[in-house]
Amino acid sequence: AQTVTQSQPEMSVQEAETVTLSCTYDTSESDYYLFWYKQPPSRQMILVIRQEAYKQQNATENRFSVNFQKAAKSFSLKISDSQLGDAAMYFCAYRSGSQGNLIFGKGTKLSVKP
Amino acid sequence: DTEVTQTPKHLVMGMTNKKSLKCEQHMGHRAMYWYKQKAKKPPELMFVYSYEKLSINESVPSRFSPECPNSSLLNLHLHALQPEDSALYLCASSHPPRGNYGYTFGSGTRLTVV
Numbered sequence: 246a247q248t249v250t251q252s253q254p255e256m257s258v259q260e261a262e263t264v265t266l267s268c269t270y271d272t273s274e275s276d277y278y279l280f281w282y283k284q285p286p287s288r289q290m291i292l293v294i295r296q297e298a299y300k301q302q303n304a305t306e307n308r309f310s311v312n313f314q315k316a317a318k319s320f321s322l323k324i325s326d327s328q329l330g331d332a333a334m335y336f337c338a339y340r341s342g343s344q345g346n347l348i349f350g351k352g353t354k355l356s357v358k359p
Numbered sequence: 360d361t362e363v364t365q366t367p368k369h370l371v372m373g374m375t376n377k378k379s380l381k382c383e384q385h386m387g388h389r390a391m392y393w394y395k396q397k398a399k400k401p402p403e404l405m406f407v408y409s410y411e412k413l414s415i416n417e418s419v420p421s422r423f424s425p426e427c428p429n430s431s432l433l434n435l436h437l438h439a440l441q442p443e444d445s446a447l448y449l450c451a452s453s454h455p456p457r458g459n460y461g462y463t464f465g466s467g468t469r470l471t472v473v
Contacts, residue, residue, distance in 0.1 A: 280461050288447060290402070290464035336401055340461075346392075346415065347462060349401035 247272045249339050251350035258327045259358050265312075266322045266353050268337030275299075276342030279313070279320045284352075285333040293335070296320065298342075324355075332357045365450050365465035373473055374440060380468045382433040382450030391433040392462065393425060394449040402449055408433060409455060440472045 248271045258264035270279070281293040296304045296313050304311050308328075312321045324331055337350040363384045372378050382391065390409045394402035407415035408427040416425075422444075424436040433450055447469055451462040 282461075282464075287466065288449075288469075289466040290449065290451070290462075292461040292463070295461050334399075346404055346407065352399075352401055354399075 247274070247277075247339050247341065247348050249337055249348050249350035251335075251337050251353050253353045254351070255354045255356070257356045257358060258324070258331075260327055260329060262327055263323060263325045264327055264355065266324075266335050266337075266355065268320045268322070268350055270318050270320065270337075270339050272318070272339065272341075274341055274343070278340045278342065279311075280338040280340065280347070281309070281311070281320075281322045282336045282338060282349075283331075283333045284336065285330075290336070294322065327357050329357050329359060331355060363450055363452055363463050363465035365448075365468050367468060368466070369469045369471075371471045371473060372437065372440065374442075376440075377436070377438045379437065380435040380448055380450075380470075382435075382452075382465055383431055384452040384463070385431055386452065386463065387430075388452035388463070389430060389455050390453045391427060392451040392453075393433070393435055394451065396447040396449055396467070406435075437470075440470075442472050445470055445472045 250269045277298045279296045283291045294306045308325045310323045334352045336352045339348045366381045393405040396402040405419045406425045411427045422439050426434040447467045449467045450465045453462045454460040
């Protein structure tokens with residue numbers, strides 16, 4: 246069975262600084278997709294960024310980028326120029342190419358200090 | 360329209376009540392999901408509908424009864440709930456459960472059982 250591990254329950258970053266959230270996963274599949282979701286206090290889960298396992302190039306979305314290390318099964322999220330609005334719970338998620346359901350890590354709570 | 364709309368946003372119900380949660384999307388997604396989320400925990404999958412048919416039931420108690428009347432609408436009927444069922448209930452949708460599509464989540468219904 247696939248598992249997703251986020252080893253940092255809480256992280257803190259100064260406004261305008263850079264922070265990296267860690268995620269590792271375990272799978273025997275070759276076809277899968279990885280996601281980072283953000284859940285602010287407003288409760289809605291928002292897709293931040295996605296990565297296809299077959300792509301070597303790391304995904305980037307504005308201030309958000311990932312470091313995808315397929316051999317190490319690592320998928321970290323880097324947030325540059327952190328803003329107060331980035332404060333939220335961040336969930337790493339795995340989706341099999343065949344089975345399809347999202348499997349979430351336990352989440353990392355990110356605080357941004359002004 | 361790129362939203363998943365959930366109603367109501369808040370619900371308080373007694374253990375003998377019958378209530379329903381509603382979820383609606385108009386993105387043409389053919390997979391819809393119900394998740395339960397306890398405080399400071401990741402979402403837990405409850406049900407998956409694919410092309411209006413129930414494809415996954417994660418051993419959810421029968422006091423939760425899902426319904427998918429059409430491709431845009433998903434209901435969750437609640438009856439004889441317990442206080443431990445109090446949680447945030449999230450609905451999500453996606454293109455069919457394969458591929459690199461992330462889920463689009465609604466903002467949830469905060470349920471309190473008294």
